[in-house]
Amino acid sequence: MNVSIASFFNVIKALENEIKAIEKNIKGINTTEYQSLTSIQGIGPVLASGILAEIGTMTSFRSHDALAKYAGLTWRVNQSGNYSSDNTRMTKTGNKYLRYYLIEAASSVKNRNVEYKEYYYKKYGEVTTHQHKRTLALTSRKLVRLIFSLLTKNQIYSNDKVGEIQ
Template sequence: MPVISPIPSGILAEVDINQFKSHKELAKYGGLAWTEHQSGKFTANRTRLIRSGNRYLKYYLIEAANSVRVHDPVFAEYYAKKKAEPKEFAEKRALALTARKLVRLVFYLLKTNRLYEPEGVTRQRA
């Protein structure tokens, strides 16, 4: 018997999709936005994730991104591309960016009330 992950139900429990107008708002609510340090024409290159937001949703999204990058080739390719970029904290940064990509997908699926169908996979109808 397959083990069902509590992550999707955790995301659904933390999100009322009607509160959000865009995936950016949902990402910020989930703590997947970066701080901005600037003054005049200077903009800092090194920033961190915001500390505000729903910490449970952030946990669920990061865990879901880690799981989906293993099982979905599109997310795996995106993660590998971001991890290969020459930045500090490459793995954590790549995982956070993959979670941000997942937020866009989750927002779209919840707003349109659709199921996720990965590319190249045909689903059998019963």
């Protein structure tokens, strides 16, 4: 029994050392962009590094709409003549990993940021079907606008104001 417990403690120590090594490598990413993303409450090191890894350089995108389209967070137009349907599907033709990170980040941010929580519940009341999924996608679009703005201007986020990185 003592050998088993000692073995478990050794495994736990080895895993803790691996976690420290991974966190050290994650923080080695572009530090100003990393700081910009982690300044948003709800976006931690894993989500920030995942988003940065999938975006690459912000110079590839001319607007937040282009970034959202790259992530596949756009909706198809369903119309014919004067008729335009309110029931449209998300395209999902972009980078599925970036879309995953952005939706997870939006979910986390809405739980910690009052502005995003209010926006989420406002949109939740407006949507009639698949409320959570659609509202989370809309919240992700709002987060894309914030991320694009922060990364292009090299700024950090605070609830009161957006400021320059020191």
